[in-house]
Amino acid sequence: MEKKRRWKTKQRLEEEEEEEEKRVGSASAVAKALFQCANLILPWLQPSDIASISSTCKTLNLISRSITSLRSSDASRSFENFPIPFVNSVDHHPYAYFLYTPSQLIASPSLRQPWGPISNPRTRPDSLRPNLSDLVLSQFGCHCECCVEAECPCWNGESVELITECGPSCGCGLQCGNRLTRRGVSIRLKIVRVWRKDWGLFADEPIPIGQFVCEYAGEVLTTPEARRRQIMYDKLVLEGHFSSALLVVREHLPSGKACLRINIDATRIGNVARFINHSCDGGNLLTKVVRIAGALLPRLCFFASKNIEKDEELSFSYGDTRLKPNGLPCFCGSSCCSGTLPSENT
Numbered sequence: 001m002e003k004k005r006r007w008k009t010k011q012r013l014e015e016e017e018e019e020e021e022k023r024v025g026s027a028s029a030v031a032k033a034l035f036q037c038a039n040l041i042l043p044w045l046q047p048s049d050i051a052s053i054s055s056t057c058k059t060l061n062l063i064s065r066s067i068t069s070l071r072s073s074d075a076s077r078s079f080e081n082f083p084i085p086f087v088n089s090v091d092h093h094p095y096a097y098f099l100y101t102p103s104q105l106i107a108s109p110s111l112r113q114p115w116g117p118i119s120n121p122r123t124r125p126d127s128l129r130p131n132l133s134d135l136v137l138s139q140f141g142c143h144c145e146c147c148v149e150a151e152c153p154c155w156n157g158e159s160v161e162l163i164t165e166c167g168p169s170c171g172c173g174l175q176c177g178n179r180l181t182r183r184g185v186s187i188r189l190k191i192v193r194v195w196r197k198d199w200g201l202f203a204d205e206p207i208p209i210g211q212f213v214c215e216y217a218g219e220v221l222t223t224p225e226a227r228r229r230q231i232m233y234d235k236l237v238l239e240g241h242f243s244s245a246l247l248v249v250r251e252h253l254p255s256g257k258a259c260l261r262i263n264i265d266a267t268r269i270g271n272v273a274r275f276i277n278h279s280c281d282g283g284n285l286l287t288k289v290v291r292i293a294g295a296l297l298p299r300l301c302f303f304a305s306k307n308i309e310k311d312e313e314l315s316f317s318y319g320d321t322r323l324k325p326n327g328l329p330c331f332c333g334s335s336c337c338s339g340t341l342p343s344e345n346t
């Protein structure tokens with residue numbers, strides 16, 4: 001009798017164990033499926049949506065935290081040669097959200113780009129890299145086959161403000177000496193939270209004078225569209241916390257008359273240059289207009305105007321004009337600071 005009772009208990013225990021295993025198995029299958037779904041969907045979301053989702057359950061909280069940490073480890077979404085991290089010891093913002101493009105592109109309202117799948121973005125195959133393809137401005141090459149700057153028909157000698165470089169359909173490759181600005185960001189940079197200026201771009205290694213730093217990449221706009229966006233951004237700035245990164249560049253004839261106007265908006269889609277703050281003393285960066293052989297539009301690039309130390313903030317002068325009443329306060333900290341950021345009616 002006792003033997004039979006013990007056998008029954010053993011059988012019941014085994015059944016319970018089996019059921020528990022099934023429960024754990026299906027729970028881990030659910031967790032795995034949830035992880036896979038979240039990993040596909042969350043990288044497409046904006047920070048506010050990620051924050052809401054992270055409070056729903058433990059698994060989503062863990063995934064959201066990994067995505068946040070991946071995003072803050074590289075603003076460039078692995079488009080550049082080195083990761084460009086966000087560093088914040090001022091407040092709780094882990095990163096700034098925007099779509100990344102390494103070079104200028106034509107404005108498009110419908111662009112989307114994932115940011116932060118848990119699998120390592122640097123080991124992902126190219127087909128999975130976050131892409132903003134088919135938007136790079138069309139280019140016609142010069143068909144030169146040289147690699148030596150001075151021998152290249154595209155090379156105009158380095159003038160102070162205008163450089164002409166070889167383009168994608170020139171016979172020469174990326175190694176060509178006349179493609180200085182076409183290889184992306186080649187120095188270590190970081191985006192640091194700065195008191196009263198939000199984020200700023202900083203050197204994470206010494207930068208010698210004359211070194212190419214980065215292009216000002218973003219959406220190239222028509223002038224009416226630039227004016228429309230400027231009005232919208234000005235309203236948003238007045239309403240609260242908002243930074244716009246709409247830059248207007250004018251090329252001038254020797255007479256001083258503007259002959260070409262380029263509007264680049266890096267507010268929604270841009271690169272690291274969108275974090276460069278203004279300095280009333282001209283800062284440590286020089287802007288140069290770079291023409292790529294055969295390309296429709298010139299690009300705006302930043303070069304070091306002096307030797308820059310590691311951990312120094314990068315800055316340039318946004319201009320001399322202060323036309324808007326109630327301009328934003330300037331906190332550049334230079335001895336010649338005018339107290340107000342440059343502004344003009346675009």
Ligand SMILES: C[S@@+](CC[C@H](N)C(=O)[O-])C[C@H]1O[C@@H](n2cnc3c(N)ncnc32)[C@H](O)[C@@H]1O
Nearest residue numbers: 197198199243245274275276277278330331332
């Ligand atoms: C191109 S963004 C520069 C990056 C910006 N700090 C950010 O966090 O996105 C231009 C905006 O940065 C801020 N900014 C730039 N230079 C500044 C300065 N010297 N003092 C105060 N704010 C500045 C202003 O809000 C300006 O509209």
